[in-house]
Amino acid sequence: MACNQHKVWRRVAFLLSLLSILQICARGDPQVPCYFILGDSLSDNGNNNGLSTKAKANFKPYGIDFPVGPTGRFSNGRTIVDVTAELLGFGEYIPPFTSAKGRDVLKGVNYASASAGILDESGKQLGQAIPLGGQLKNYLKTFSQISKILGGGTAAHKYLNKCMFTVGIGSNDFINNYFMPDVFRTSELYSLDRFVATLIDQYSQYLQTLYKCGARKVALFGLGPIGCAPAELARYGATPGSICVDKINDAVVRFNKRLISLVDDLNDNYKDAKFTYINILEIGTGDATAAGNELLAC
Template identity: 40%
Template sequence: MARLASPPSVFFTIFAVAMVFIGTVAPQAEGARAFYVFGDSLVDNGNNNYLFTSARADSPPYGIDYPSHRPTGRFSNGYNIPDLISQQIGAESTLAYLNPQLTGQKLLVGANFASAGIGILNDTGIQFANIIRIYRQLELFQEYQRRVSALIGIEQTKRLVNKGLVLITLGGNDYVNNYFLTPITARRLQYSLPEFTRLLITEYRKILMRLYDLGARRVLVTGTGPLGCVPAELAVRSTNGQCAEEPQQAAALFNPRLVQMIQSLNQELGSDVFVAVNAVEMQNNFIDNPQAFGFVTSKVACCGQGPYNGVGTCTAVSNLCPNRDIYAFWDPFHPTERANKIIVQTIMTGSDKYMYPMNLSTIMAMDSQT
């Protein structure tokens, strides 16, 4: 999540491609699967590094626990959710779409189109200036398909995309970086919180249908996390360490409606194309009882300043905890790598309380039979 981006799907796969004769790329081997990622800072693998924007994570101590120990543009001390899902299914991480290394065979692994700061609405994140808004991400997905078609042909590209896994993470920024950004905002004046939530769900439905029209057939759709419980919200809205009431109300309104919308879409399409990822329940587990998950706190960010280390952004001059594994939050908005691992394990094997109508392990098993 973030005031750089927000809250809290997924995936790719192992690809098996062979070069034939004069450098032509052969179709992927049976069973190979691409992974496509859309959304905000929770899943951005570095696209914002290539943009003129303040919503970026390209300086220390970001990436302190990444294998290179250097910042990568991920809003994490190490791996983020897409990376960890890739590992679970035996694939390499997808590259950011704007990364110049995303060429040739690497295109067949998939691509990450996410951009920190964006939301469902185009006016979300305007303070970050040059970010890749969601409909632009979808345009880049079309461009990606044209590039892959030049490599393996139109029919094989269609098959690659249809069989691919998709993760999309939107919604949190529409609240924290739009509706609740200041005590008085244009959207607050325009809509009550329930009305604003209905607007978001209506617009999100259009985005998901556009993804379907572009060939996506297995889409993990995350809801928001517990918006009022992140260190940034505790720092500015909480007087006693309790989760901030209004953002929590927003999450409580948004997430059930998202599940209902996904159920309706799947019924309309006659297939379980979209899978709801109940991020708020996943995170509530370790926010409500951090010690049970090996965390010393779920209130104080590892990196930051001010109350709960929740003020401003994580920089080289911020307070920095020595052991990231015992903190649920890395910076004022984003989980640590270890918290992300807990989330991803639940995505893989969680019950329908967390993954509706099925978890990722079930999806992989089902799809391997077709």
């Protein structure tokens, strides 16, 4: 991750700390008992290390500014979720699912997987990944562990209601699926608006399952300007008169608008929970917008 993005991630984490779902104090115990993370390469801290995939970051120059060197983080140092964990008051970073064991899961788990998307097939050309549905299944395994530790599902729900959850995913559904017609037929089968609607519908079902399995404080990251990524510029070239691939950034805007509406709907339907939208697309200018079918059993 480029060095100039480091300030952006710190700003995002700081904004998270200002949201009404929590309050941060400089000292003392963590402000929430645990922190659970679902997402893609922006949050992955080692879950892809053991997978057969090109999407790995457990070698240099990744981690050159991280105390223990390369860990699987797709960054020179800390990630956005690492900084968020610090601001929440945790003394250690949240462990990846692949290494979280025993009572450590009571402090939270990171399920994120690089190249993963909302749809199972997104990013598969790179090899194995843990899509959002697979991450949710792993969370349910953790739920079962916590239930055993605390003495039952009711106690687990009560405990998890106090915890923080962040979810940041969807970029790979575009850049490693819809806008890769040489590999995927998605753009032939779906108009852009229909594809966005499909993503949001699937996302909604997963989030409702997360709610039913204890989540009450959930921050959802919108997508950033992925049409400005070097890989997309190399693939398509910048749109005339622009420095980015505008058709990809247009897709991002459409997705984010639907995600904001989804957040509003979730807050309307689940009054005992707080879902918050984090506007990554505008975060570089200091603006952040907060907006207000069970698949698996827990």
